[in-house]
Amino acid sequence: MRSSLKKLWAILAIMALLFVVVGCQTADNNGAQQEGDESENPVENGEENGADDEEETELADTIVLATTTSTYDSGLLQEILPLFESEYGIEVDVISVGTGQAIEIGERGDCDIILVHARNLEDEFVAEGYGTERWDVMYNDFVFLGPVGDPGALKESADLTEALQKMVEHMNSKGISFLSRGDNSGTHNKELSLWALADIDIEGEEWYNSLGQGMGDTLIAANEMQGYTLTDRGTYLAMSDNLPNLEIVFEGDESLANPYGIIPVNPEKHPGVHHEEAMLLVEFFISDEIQEAIGEFGKDTFGQSLFFPNAK
Amino acid sequence: MEGLVESLRLLWGLDPYVYNIIIVSLRVSGLALLFSALIGIPLGTFLGLTNFPGKPLVTALLYTGMGFPPVVVGLFVFILFSTVGPMGRLGWLFTERAMITAQIIIAFPLVAGFTMAAVMSVDRNLMRQLRALGATKIQASWAAIKEARVGVLVAIIAGFGGAISEVGAVMLVGGNIEGKTRVLTTAIVLETRKGNFGVALAFGIILLGLTFFANLAMLYLQKRQMFARE
Numbered sequence: 001m002r003s004s005l006k007k008l009w010a011i012l013a014i015m016a017l018l019f020v021v022v023g024c025q026t027a028d029n030n031g032a033q034q035e036g037d038e039s040e041n042p043v044e045n046g047e048e049n050g051a052d053d054e055e056e057t058e059l060a061d062t063i064v065l066a067t068t069t070s071t072y073d074s075g076l077l078q079e080i081l082p083l084f085e086s087e088y089g090i091e092v093d094v095i096s097v098g099t100g101q102a103i104e105i106g107e108r109g110d111c112d113i114i115l116v117h118a119r120n121l122e123d124e125f126v127a128e129g130y131g132t133e134r135w136d137v138m139y140n141d142f143v144f145l146g147p148v149g150d151p152g153a154l155k156e157s158a159d160l161t162e163a164l165q166k167m168v169e170h171m172n173s174k175g176i177s178f179l180s181r182g183d184n185s186g187t188h189n190k191e192l193s194l195w196a197l198a199d200i201d202i203e204g205e206e207w208y209n210s211l212g213q214g215m216g217d218t219l220i221a222a223n224e225m226q227g228y229t230l231t232d233r234g235t236y237l238a239m240s241d242n243l244p245n246l247e248i249v250f251e252g253d254e255s256l257a258n259p260y261g262i263i264p265v266n267p268e269k270h271p272g273v274h275h276e277e278a279m280l281l282v283e284f285f286i287s288d289e290i291q292e293a294i295g296e297f298g299k300d301t302f303g304q305s306l307f308f309p310n311a312k
Numbered sequence: 313m314e315g316l317v318e319s320l321r322l323l324w325g326l327d328p329y330v331y332n333i334i335i336v337s338l339r340v341s342g343l344a345l346l347f348s349a350l351i352g353i354p355l356g357t358f359l360g361l362t363n364f365p366g367k368p369l370v371t372a373l374l375y376t377g378m379g380f381p382p383v384v385v386g387l388f389v390f391i392l393f394s395t396v397g398p399m400g401r402l403g404w405l406f407t408e409r410a411m412i413t414a415q416i417i418i419a420f421p422l423v424a425g426f427t428m429a430a431v432m433s434v435d436r437n438l439m440r441q442l443r444a445l446g447a448t449k450i451q452a453s454w455a456a457i458k459e460a461r462v463g464v465l466v467a468i469i470a471g472f473g474g475a476i477s478e479v480g481a482v483m484l485v486g487g488n489i490e491g492k493t494r495v496l497t498t499a500i501v502l503e504t505r506k507g508n509f510g511v512a513l514a515f516g517i518i519l520l521g522l523t524f525f526a527n528l529a530m531l532y533l534q535k536r537q538m539f540a541r542e
Contacts, residue, residue, distance in 0.1 A: 078490075214505050216506050
């Protein structure tokens with residue numbers, strides 16, 4: 001029996017070694033988030049929260065923000081959220097997914113606040129009582145990308161309808177593909193509304209490819225296939241170094257505006273959410289200082305703004 | 313080549329972002345493996361040595377579990393720990409705990425399945441002799457595990473590989489939160505999505521390297537164990 005015990009020890013030693021290597025931090029850094037009953041486990045907020053001197057509020061130390069890949073992949077949130085964290089002592093955990101998934105996470109009460117861009121879905125979210133209220137934060141615009149050199153001559157189009165008709169014509173004659181997100185994201189919803197606006201039926205078309213992936217994946221696929229796609233300008237600029245086969249072939253039409261809204265999850269629907277903290281984040285986003293920072297973001301790297309503040 | 317250079321640069325540069333990802337990966341998969349072994353090895357040994365009505369059904373379920381799509385496990389764990397789910401009150405979603413839970417569900421059938429196969433191949437006569445000599449059931453099981461140790465080690469390695477290389481489930485239930493629930497596989501997805509293939513490849517090479525050294529360490533200990541017996 002002794003050597004079988006030794007064998008067991010050997011295995012345990014491997015495990016122990018693993019944990020020594022990984023250090024003995026607690027397995028759970030933010031277990032306090034989404035406590036079913038907030039009052040059971042209030043987290044003291046320490047001195048950092050000097051803002052509320054008069055009233056002794058006990059704020060959670062972490063909130064969860066579900067947002068779109070575009071705000072995250074462009075690097076905007078990484079730049080401004082640390083300001084919130086140092087000002088209020090509240091950490092913001094960012095779940096970056098498609099708008100569809102972000103809204104679903106919000107509807108289930110698995111996050112405290114959402115920052116997304118799909119106006120019709122956002123209004124539904126509030127109307128059905130999942131969110132309390134929607135605030136404008138910023139907007140950027142969508143652009144159509146296509147093969148370098150614009151072989152379909154889309155740039156000369158007068159309006160969206162003409163551009164899309166030229167695109168379809170070019171795709172049909174040259175066997176080129178259109179790459180759609182196809183993931184019920186804000187960009188995907190926008191794209192569908194643009195086809196509808198131009199009165200083009202995409203159903204069953206050979207050139208139409210629905211990927212079901214994020215913006216970055218879709219851009220990479222479009223770059224590889226030298227096809228057409230719709231993207232928000234921010235993600236395109238942030239990734240343009242990795243997209244040598246693509247360029248902007250249609251932009252600037254007013255139908256291509258892309259507003260972002262921020263909506264706290266309704267505590268009446270999900271009592272566990274951190275509504276008070278979420279409201280602090282709303283105030284933070286619409287404050288003059290942060291609105292200015294949003295407008296400045298990207299100027300040093302890309303020579304132009306990626307997002308334009310529009311909070312009222 | 314670009315990836316190799318990039319991975320060396322990331323490792324040598326002592327980038328805290330990269331080390332944090334490695335640490336979270338090892339901690340999540342290490343703990344998941346520990347629990348998987350604690351469940352899987354006894355279960356596999358029991359199934360390998362005992363006959364009972366319904367055993368084919370249990371075995372078939374186990375084999376299904378070995379090939380269960382991780383993303384389905386992720387969806388299941390997501391719904392389980394979602395605020396409106398049955399275990400939502402725990403607040404485990406988007407934490408390492410949910411990731412560990414998902415990886416246990418993925419890894420323990422692998423550990424149990426391979427352990428079962430290994431234990432079953434142990435000579436039946438040996439087992440009968442042991443029992444005849446008065447060994448208790450537990451003692452006989454220990455002897456079987458000892459006899460089948462190479463197979464059990466393979467079971468553990470398979471479980472570790474299944475856990476650390478999995479992406480779909482930890483992406484869903486962990487949320488890929490920077491500094492908290494971002495692991496090597498989800499970092500690879502993120503960097504690929506951003507078009508940073510070099511960095512993505514570097515993370516891939518780091519992942520391969522980790523798995524390789526973990527396996528090497530296990531094999532080495534096993535080897536030493538064999539020599540020590542002589």
